[in-house]
Amino acid sequence: MANVAPPLKKSHAAGGWGALRSCGKHLLKSGSALTGAMTLLKANQSDGFDCPGCAWGDPEHGSSFEFCENGVKAVSWEATARRATPAFFAQHTVSELRGWTDYALENVGRLTEPMRYDAKTDRYLPVSWDEAFAEIGAELRALASPDEAEFYTSGRASNEAAFLYQLFARAYGTNNFPDCSNMCHEASGVGLTQSLGVGKGTVLLEDFERADAIIVIGQNPGTNHPRMLGDLRRAAQRGARVAVLNPVRERGLERFADPQAKIEMLRGGSTSIATHYFQPKLGGDMAAIRGVAKIVLMRDAEARAAGEPGLLDDAFIAQHTTGLDAWRAEVEATSWGQIEDQSGLTFDEIQTLAEVYLGAERVIATWAMGVTQHRHSVITVREITNLLLLRGHVGREGAGLCPVRGHSNVQGDRTVGINENAPEWFLAALEREFGVAVPREPGHNVLHAIHAMTEGRARAFIGLGGNFARATPDTELVAEALRRCRLTVQIATKPNLGHMAVGEVAFLLPCLGRTEIDRDAAGKSQIVTVEDSMSMVHGSGGINKPASPHLKSEIAIIAGMAAATVGSERIDWAGFAADYDRIRDAIARVIPGFEDYNVRVRRPRGFRLRNAAAEREWNTPSGKAEFSAAPLPAEIEHQQARRRKSAYVLQTFRSHDQYNTTIYGMDDRYRGVYGERRVVFAHPDDIAAMGATPNARVDVVGLHEDGRTRVAEDFRLVAYDIPRGCVAGYYPELNAVVPFSEAGDLSDTPLSKSVMVTFRPREAA
Ligand SMILES: Nc1nc2c(c(=O)[nH]1)N[C@H]1C(S)=C(S)[C@@H](COP(=O)(O)OP(=O)(O)OC[C@H]3O[C@@H](n4cnc5c(=O)[nH]c(N)nc54)[C@H](O)[C@@H]3O)O[C@H]1N2
Ligand SMILES: Nc1nc2c(c(=O)[nH]1)N[C@H]1C(S)=C(S)[C@@H](COP(=O)(O)OP(=O)(O)OC[C@H]3O[C@@H](n4cnc5c(=O)[nH]c(N)nc54)[C@H](O)[C@@H]3O)O[C@H]1N2
Ligand SMILES: [Mo]
Numbered sequence: 001m002a003n004v005a006p007p008l009k010k011s012h013a014a015g016g017w018g019a020l021r022s023c024g025k026h027l028l029k030s031g032s033a034l035t036g037a038m039t040l041l042k043a044n045q046s047d048g049f050d051c052p053g054c055a056w057g058d059p060e061h062g063s064s065f066e067f068c069e070n071g072v073k074a075v076s077w078e079a080t081a082r083r084a085t086p087a088f089f090a091q092h093t094v095s096e097l098r099g100w101t102d103y104a105l106e107n108v109g110r111l112t113e114p115m116r117y118d119a120k121t122d123r124y125l126p127v128s129w130d131e132a133f134a135e136i137g138a139e140l141r142a143l144a145s146p147d148e149a150e151f152y153t154s155g156r157a158s159n160e161a162a163f164l165y166q167l168f169a170r171a172y173g174t175n176n177f178p179d180c181s182n183m184c185h186e187a188s189g190v191g192l193t194q195s196l197g198v199g200k201g202t203v204l205l206e207d208f209e210r211a212d213a214i215i216v217i218g219q220n221p222g223t224n225h226p227r228m229l230g231d232l233r234r235a236a237q238r239g240a241r242v243a244v245l246n247p248v249r250e251r252g253l254e255r256f257a258d259p260q261a262k263i264e265m266l267r268g269g270s271t272s273i274a275t276h277y278f279q280p281k282l283g284g285d286m287a288a289i290r291g292v293a294k295i296v297l298m299r300d301a302e303a304r305a306a307g308e309p310g311l312l313d314d315a316f317i318a319q320h321t322t323g324l325d326a327w328r329a330e331v332e333a334t335s336w337g338q339i340e341d342q343s344g345l346t347f348d349e350i351q352t353l354a355e356v357y358l359g360a361e362r363v364i365a366t367w368a369m370g371v372t373q374h375r376h377s378v379i380t381v382r383e384i385t386n387l388l389l390l391r392g393h394v395g396r397e398g399a400g401l402c403p404v405r406g407h408s409n410v411q412g413d414r415t416v417g418i419n420e421n422a423p424e425w426f427l428a429a430l431e432r433e434f435g436v437a438v439p440r441e442p443g444h445n446v447l448h449a450i451h452a453m454t455e456g457r458a459r460a461f462i463g464l465g466g467n468f469a470r471a472t473p474d475t476e477l478v479a480e481a482l483r484r485c486r487l488t489v490q491i492a493t494k495p496n497l498g499h500m501a502v503g504e505v506a507f508l509l510p511c512l513g514r515t516e517i518d519r520d521a522a523g524k525s526q527i528v529t530v531e532d533s534m535s536m537v538h539g540s541g542g543i544n545k546p547a548s549p550h551l552k553s554e555i556a557i558i559a560g561m562a563a564a565t566v567g568s569e570r571i572d573w574a575g576f577a578a579d580y581d582r583i584r585d586a587i588a589r590v591i592p593g594f595e596d597y598n599v600r601v602r603r604p605r606g607f608r609l610r611n612a613a614a615e616r617e618w619n620t621p622s623g624k625a626e627f628s629a630a631p632l633p634a635e636i637e638h639q640q641a642r643r644r645k646s647a648y649v650l651q652t653f654r655s656h657d658q659y660n661t662t663i664y665g666m667d668d669r670y671r672g673v674y675g676e677r678r679v680v681f682a683h684p685d686d687i688a689a690m691g692a693t694p695n696a697r698v699d700v701v702g703l704h705e706d707g708r709t710r711v712a713e714d715f716r717l718v719a720y721d722i723p724r725g726c727v728a729g730y731y732p733e734l735n736a737v738v739p740f741s742e743a744g745d746l747s748d749t750p751l752s753k754s755v756m757v758t759f760r761p762r763e764a765a
Contacts, residue, residue, distance in 0.1 A: 048540075048541065048543060049514050049515050049540040049541060049542050049543065050408055050409075050514065050530045050538065050540035051071045051074065051075065051408065052074045052075070052078065052156055052408050052513070052514050052515075053068070053070055053071040053073075053074040053075075053408065053659070054070075054071075054224060054225045054226075054227070054405075054406065054407075054408060055155075055225075055404070055405035055406060055407065055408050055409070055410060055411060055532050055533045056225045056227045056228045056404065056532065056533060057204070057205040057532045057533060057534040057536055058205075058532070058536070058538070058605065068226035068227050069226060070223065070224075070226050070656075070659070071226070071227075073657075073659070073664045074659055075515060077106075077494075077659070077662065077664065078110075078493060078513040078514070078515050078516075079515055079544055080109050080110060081109070082107065082108060082109025082110065083108075083109045083110055083111075083112050083547065083548070084108040084109050084110060084111050084112065084494065084495050085112050085113070086112070086113055086115070086124075086125070086126045088108055089115060089123055089124040089125070090123060090125075092123070093121070093122040093123055094117065094122050094123060094124065094500050094502055095122055097495075097500045098497070098500040098501075100497070100500075101497070101663075102467065102470060102496050102497050102661055102662070102663060102732070103663040105494070105495045105496050105497060105499075105500075106494045106495065106496055106662055106663070108494070108495055109494065109547075110493055110494055110510070110513075110547035110548065111492060111493065111494060111495060111508065111510030111547075111548075111551075112510060112547065112548035112550060112551070113126045113510065113548065113550045114126065114127050114128070114129055114132050114507065114508070114509050114510060114550070115127060115507065115508040115509075115510075116131075116132060116135075116505075116506070116507055116508075117502045117505070117506035117507070117508075119504070124506075124508055127507070129550075129552065129560060132507050132509065132560075133560040133561055133563070133564040134564050135505065135507075136487070136489055136507060136561050136564060136565070137561065137563075137564025137565040138564075139460065139486065139487040139505055140172065140460060140487070140561075140565045141565060143459060143460060143486075145173075146169075146172050146173030146174040146439075147173070147174045147176060147441075147443070147458075148457065148458050148459045148460060149169070149172070149174055149176060149458065149459070149460040149461075149462065149487075150176045150178055150444060150449040150452070150453065150458050150460065150461045150462065151165065151166075151168075151169040151174070151176055151177055151178075151462050151464070152177075152178045152179070152180075152446075152449070152461065152462065152463045152464065152466060152468050153165065153177065153178075153179045153180065153413055153418045153464045153465070153466070154180045154407065154463070154464065154465035154466025154467075155179075155180045155181060155184075155405075155406060155407025155408065155409055155410025155411075155413055156407050156408060156409060156465050156466075156514070157409060157413055157418075157464050157465055157554060158409060158412075158514075158528030158529060158530055158540070158554070158555075159409065159412045159413070159415070159416045159528065159529045159530060159531065159537070159584075159587065160528050160529065160555055160580045160583040160584065160587075161464065161528065161553075161554040161555050161558060162409070162412065162413040162416050162417070162418050162464075163416040163417060163583060163586070163587050164555055164558045164559065164562070164573075164576060164583060165418070165464055165558050166416070166417040166418055166419075167417075167430065167434065167562075167571065168558055168561065168562035168565070168566070168573075170427075170430060170436075170438040170439065171434070171436045171438065171562070171566045171570070171571060172562075172565055172566050173439055174439060174443055175420050175421070175422070175439055175440075175441060175442055175443030175444075176420065176443035176444040176448075176449065176452075176458070177418050177419060177420045177443055177444070177445075178420070178444055178445055178446040178448070178449035178468075179410075179413065179414075179418050179419075179420075179445070179446070180406075180407060180410060180446075180466055180471065181410050181413070181414060181418075182445040182446040182447070182748060182749060183373075183446055183471060183472065183749055183750055183752070184369070184372065184405075184406050184407075184410065184749070185368075185372055185403050185405055185406065185410070186372065186445075186744070186747040186748065186749045187371070187372040187373075187377035187378045187380070187381055187744055187746075187747035187749055188367070188371075188372055188381050188403035189414070190378050190381075190746050190747050191377070191378045191379070191380075191381030191382045191385065191628075192381060192385065192401065192403070192613075194378070194382060194620070194626065194628065195381075195382050195385040195386075195389075195620070195625060195626055195627075195628060196385065196394065196401075196613040196618060196620065196625050196626075197612060197613055197617075197618045197619030197620040197625075198611055198612055198613040198614075198619065199414075200403075200411065200535055200611060201400070201401055201402040201403050201404075201533055201534065201535070201611075202394055202395065202400035202401050202402075202611055202613050202614040203364055203399075203400035203401065203402045203534065203614075204534050204536075204608070205231065205534055207362075207364060207397065207398050207399065207400060208231040208232075208234075208235055208364065209231075209234070209235070209398075210362055210397055210398030211235060211240055211360070211362045211363065211364045211398045211399060212240050212241065212359070212360035212361050212362050212363070212398070213240060213241045213242075213243065213356050213357065213359070213360035213362070213363045213364070214232065214235055214240060214241070214242050214243070214363075214364045214365075214366065215243045215244075215245070215353075215356070215357070215363065215364070215365045215366070216232070216242060216243070216244045216245070216246075216253065216274075216366050216367075217244075217245045217246075217285055217365065217366065217367040217370065217371055217384065218245065218246065218285060218367050218368060218369060218370015218371040218372075218753075219246070219366060219367055219368035219369070219370060219371075219404060220246070220248075220250045220252065220253070220368075220370075220653065220654070221252060221253070221404070222250055222251060222252010222253060222656075222670055223250075223252060223654060223655070223656045223670065224368070224406075224654060225368075225404055226252075228366075228404065229252060229273065232253075232273050233271045233273060236271055236272060236273050236275065237271055240360075241275045241276065241356050241359070241360065242273055242274050242275050242276070243274070243275065243276040243277075243278070243353055243356045244273075244274040244276065244277045244278065245278050245279075245280055245285055245288060245353075245370075246277070246278075246279065246280075246370060247279050247280060247281060247282055247284075247344075247370075247651070247722055247723050247726050247728075248279070248653075248681070248720070248721070248722050248728060249277065249279065249721045250670065251670035251671070252273075252670055253273050253274050253277070254272065254273060254274055254277070255271065255272055255273065275356075276352060276353065276356055278345055278349050278352075278353060279344070279345075279721075279722075279723055280343045280344045280345050280723070281342075281343065281344030281638045281649075281723045281725065281726050282374075282636075282637065282638055282649045282651050282723075282726045282753060282754060283342075283374045283375075283376065283636040283637060283638065283649070283753070283754055284342055284343035284344045284345070284636070284638070285343070285370070285371055285380050285383075285384075286342075286376060286379060286380040286383045286632060286633075287338070287339045287340075287341075287342035287343035287632055288339075288343040288345050288350060288353070289380075289383045289384055289386075289387050290331060290334055290339055290383060290632060291336070291339040291340075291343060291345070291347075291350035291353075291354075292350055292353050292354045292357055292387060293327075293331050293383075293386065293387050293390065294331050294332075294334065294336075294339070295350065295351055295354035296311060296312075296354055296357065296358060296387075296390060296391075297328060297331060297332075297390075299311055299354075299358065300312050311358060311391070312390050312391060313390070313391045313392030315392075316389075316391075316392035317389070317390070317392075320392075320395075320616055320618065320624055320625050321389055321624050321625045321626070321627060322622045322624040322625070322626055322627070323626050323627035323628070323629060324390075324627050326627070326629035327386055327627040327628065327629040329629070330629045330630070330631055333631075334631070334632055338632060339632075341639065342632060342633075342636055342639065344638070344723050344726075357387070357391075361398075362393065362396065362397070362398030362399040363388060363391070363393045363399050364393075364398070364399060364400055364401075364402055365384050365387070365388055365400075365401055365402065366402040366403070366404050367381075367384065367402075367403055367404070368403070368404045368406070369406075369653070369752070369753065370651070370753060371384070372403075372744075372747070372749060373651075373744070373749055373750065373751060373752040373753040373754070374636075374744060374751060374753055374754045375633070375636075375637075375742070375743075375744050375745055375751055375754060376633045376636065376744070376745060377744045377745075377747055377749065378744065378745060378746040378747050379628060379630040379745075381403075382628035382630065383628065383630070384401070385401060385625075385628070386627050386628060388400070388401060389625055389627060394613060394614075394616075394625065395613060395614050395615060395616035400614065402533065403533070404533055405532070405533040406660075408530060408532075409530040409531060411531050411532070411533060411535070412529070412530050412531030412537065415531055415591065415609065416587060416591065417430075417591075420442055420443035420444055420445050420448075421442040421443070424440075426590070426591070427440060429589075429590040429591070430590060433586060433589055433590050434570055434571055434586075435570050436566075436570050436571065444458070445748050446468075446472060446748075446750075447740060447743055447748050447750070448748075449461075450472060450473075450474075450477075450478055450481055450740050451740075453478075453481035453482065453484060453485060454477065454480075454481045454484075456484065458485070459485055459486040459487065460485055460486060460487040460488070460489075460503070461482055461485050461487070461488045461489070461503065462488075462489045462491075462561075463488075463489065463490045463491060463492070463498070464491050464554065464558070465491060465492060465493075465511075465554075466498075467496045467497065467498040467660070467661040467662075467732075468482070468498050469482055469497060469498035469501045470496065470497055470498055470661040470732040470735065471660060471661055471732065471735075472735065472740065472750070473735055473738035473739055473740040473750045473752075474708070474710070474735070474736070474738065474739060474740040475732070475735045475736050476736065477708070477740060478501075478740070479497075479498075479501040480501075482498070482501035482502075482503065483501050483502065483503065484503075485503035485504070486503055486504050486505060487503050487504070487505045487506070488501070488502055488503035488505075488506045488507070489506070489507045489509065489561070490506075490507070490508050490509065491509045491511050491554060491557055492508065492509070492510065492511065493510065493511060493512075493513045493547075495508070496661065496662075497661075498661075509552075509557055510547075510548065510550070510551050510552075511551060511552060511553060511554045511557055512542065512546055512547075512551050512552070512553045512554070513542070513547070514528075514540060514542060515542050515543065515544045516542040516543075516544045516545070516546045516547065516551075517541075517542045517543060517544065517545065517546065518541075518542055518553045520578055520579055520580075521578050525541060525542075526541070526553075526579075526580050527539040527540060527541040527580070527601075527602075528540050528541075528555075528580060529584070529597075529601050529606070531609065534608070535608055535609040535611055536605065536606055536607070536608050536609075537594075537600075537601060537606045537607055537608070537609060538601060538605060538606025538607075539601045539602060539606060553577070555576070555577050555580065555583070556577040559573035559574060559576055559577035560573075560577075581598050584597040584598050584601070585597070585598065593609045593610055594609075613625070636754070637649040637754045637755075637756055638723075638725045638726055640756070641725050641756060642725060644703070644756075646689075646690065646758045646759070647703055647756055647757070647758055648682070648686065648725060648726065648727045648756075648757055648758065648759070649725060649726055649727070649754055649755065649756060649757075650680075650700070650726075650727050650728065650729065650734065650737070650755040650756075650757045651726070651727075651728045651752070651753040651754070651755070652728075652729060652730065652731040652734045652735065652738065652752045652753070652755065653728055653729075653730065653731065653753075654730065654731065655667075655668035655671070655673070655677060655730050656668045656669050656670055656671070657669075658730070660731075660732075661731075661732045663677070668730075671720075673718065676716065677730050677733060678714055678715045678716060678733060679715060679716045679717075679718045679729060679730070680698070680700060680715045680716070680717055680718065680727050680728070680729040680759075681718050681720035681722055681727060681728040681729065682717055682718070682719065682720060682722065682727045683719070683720070683722055683723065683724045683725075683726075684719040685724060686724055686725065686727070687717050687719055690717075690759055691761075692717055692759070692761065693717075694717060694718065694719040695716055695717065695718070696716070696717050696761065696762075697714055697715065697716055697717075697761075697762040698714075698715055698717055698759040698760060698761055698762060699711050699712065699713045699714065699715070699759070699760045699762060700712040700713075700715055700729070700734065700737055700757050700759060701737070701757060701758050701759065701760050702736075702737035702738075702739060702755065702756070702757055703756040703757055703758055704739040704741070704742060704755075704756055706739060706741045706742075708739070708741075710736060710737045710739065711736065711737070711760075712733060712734050712736040712737050713762075714762060715729060717759075727757070731752065734755075735752075737755055737757055738750055738751070738752055738755050739751075739755075
């Protein structure tokens with residue numbers, strides 16, 4: 001692809017001095033470089049706070065602190081000197097602010113006081129905490145049914161906040177818990193639970209030191225999990241193979257200079273990360289993995305026929321699994337024509353990947369949104385699991401499955417009960433512990449909540465962090481749905497566009513961030529706890545002075561609303577808010593695995609929650625690990641797109657300068673984009689086929705047919721190394737064309753990486 005400008009000069013690795021320069025820039029921009037730098041020294045240290053950036057694990061023997069460029073951005077974003085004060089809100093109507101961008105709104109700075117929307121003046125005005133709680137309580141009690149309220153969680157909330165939040169909602173009477181994970185790793189949870197009985201990854205960070213092959217699927221760690229690159233780099237340096245499946249050539253996965261590695265930095269060196277880079281078409285991973293399995297099974301049969309030992313782990317399969325024969329039959333029935341066409345990879349490429357797999361004694365597979373945001377994501381996760389089961393790569397040192405989580409505590413929130421369909425043992429334990437009745441009827445996930453609000457079945461929305469209006473599909477429709485609500489309550493650190501989609505009665509409640517000191521009534525600082533992608537639970541205590549004296553912790557805000565809504569006869573909400581140890585003691589009594597919570601979490605690295613599958617105990621109906629025998633989908637989006645005129649499949653991903661809906665800056669350094677976000681990456685031949693030239697401006701038009709027109713206006717076409725028929729652009733801008741009426745099978749996750757679109761030239765001005 002000689003005609004495509006590479007995003008960076010060949011010699012430029014990801015990370016390195018560019019990352020350090022960028023760190024400095026973001027600290028300065030935040031307006032409090034000193035606090036920022038001090039704060040960083042405490043990130044992911046045993047006596048500091050958990051980095052709010054991502055959910056990658058922390059090393060056991062990290063003598064120096066583990067930070068990364070994007071952790072710096074996340075931390076300095078919170079430690080900014082700017083403030084969104086009542087004076088700011090007095091100057092701008094909410095209607096006016098609705099015309100701002102999230103970038104501009106968050107840049108105003110940290111919220112300082114609780115605010116209530118005043119419809120007469122169309123402004124947010126200050127309100128006292130007590131008034132806010134009382135009114136929220138009265139509004140919730142006035143609903144026809146508790147099921148008319150939606151309790152949204154964004155995955156930054158601590159275990160303690162999340163546990164109290166679900167207790168509040170359930171004591172009030174609903175299981176409506178739309179959660180950011182519904183848009184994120186839901187398919188991993190569902191798929192792994194079906195296959196292994198546990199919806200979480202089976203590996204520890206230490207396993208990365210022992211693996212011979214690591215297969216990284218649908219993930220861009222250079223941007224989204226930069227500390228993971230350090231572990232991949234060390235693996236590559238000791239000779240492990242790192243095979244990447246990604247339609248886009250991501251710079252961070254090709255070469256990486258670790259800002260933590262002093263010698264490499266001084267010599268200007270870098271390490272190649274990926275030893276093998278495959279570029280499947282969007283959604284093609286299941287077919288690719290099936291192809292690998294087909295070769296493995298074929299080679300195994302050949303070996304046995306020749307009287308040699310087979311290539312499968314027969315003992316493991318016999319003792320620990322069920323369903324191999326049915327899957328084998330499916331694999332044999334799948335044609336190479338379909339595998340090559342659906343995956344977008346050639347037989348030779350798939351064979352190379354099979355050799356990486358077969359050449360390793362210990363294999364880890366990791367994945368993220370490139371796997372989970374398609375229609376067939378659950379069966380793709382299960383296909384990956386099938387492949388690892390074949391040679392016993394689950395429940396063994398240096399091997400296993402590793403869905404790399406997004407938000408820093410999204411996994412923990414689920415563990416402590418943010419689940420619209422929680423298991424009976426959990427609900428029964430809550431009733432035992434608190435003496436309240438909790439509902440059994442399954443509640444709403446994100447898509448259910450949107451439908452319910454749109455149809456008027458839900459009338460109240462409470463947001464524990466996040467940016468519901470912008471993270472969800474069909475941006476306008478969701479903003480409208482929020483505006484139709486009687487009550488909206490947003491608990492947040494900074495203003496965002498979602499907060500401007502106000503219900504009739506609306507509150508914006510400012511909370512402490514994770515980097516800030518949270519004092520109890522006696523003035524003692526309190527810690528909260530989080531769980532990372534490796535199921536490690538550890539403490540997090542802030543060190544910065546709070547952004548304003550009027551802030552409350554998320555826990556205190558939840559307790560205040562709960563007391564005003566359900567009363568404190570049965571549950572001592574104020575007591576929980578006064579001493580988080582009490583919440584942890586309650587969690588320890590309700591959820592197995594949290595015994596001695598308060599003691600164990602104060603140990604340097606915290607503790608690991610037991611993962612039964614990692615110990616080869618299978619909590620599935622059969623009591624074994626279950627091979628899935630799903631056929632490949634008959635046709636996936638890129639195959640359909642080829643049959644339709646001028647249709648393309650679009651994936652919406654993250655730039656290097658953003659955290660989900662939070663935009664830190666307008667650059668995407670590794671992809672060579674500067675000062676803009678409205679771009680679409682496409683193959684040069686596709687750009688030509690559109691009758692356009694690189695850099696032409698286009699509108700992106702959604703092709704999903706449900707009666708809604710979907711257009712995202714004014715994007716620049718960027719020629720890029722990406723398979724034909726597949727295009728890419730940034731979320732959240734492109735959520736305008738992601739349909740809310742379609743979702744992953746069994747996961748209900750929006751199809752953010754499988755959007756059917758076409759392009760319309762912008763009228764020449
Ligand atoms: N700095 C920063 N860190 C973050 C976040 C952030 O926004 N900024 N977000 C956090 C959250 S909530 C999450 S969930 C994670 C997200 O982490 P990622 O999953 O890495 O996020 P995306 O940017 O969506 O990247 C998806 C990657 O998958 C590839 N991909 C897309 N479709 C396919 C496909 O069909 N097959 C394959 N094989 N690859 C595909 C894309 O090219 C891209 O490289 O990161 C977390 N960490
Ligand atoms: N098209 C498309 N859509 C997607 C995705 C995609 O890849 N493509 N990814 C999906 C994924 S993986 C996810 S996880 C969701 C993310 O969805 P969300 O979690 O809802 O969104 P965020 O952008 O992470 O939320 C940012 C806001 O959180 C608030 N905030 C920040 N820190 C704190 C805090 O400490 N406490 C509180 N209370 N509030 C805080 C701030 O006000 C900030 O504006 O988006 C999903 N949407
Ligand atoms: Mo996520």
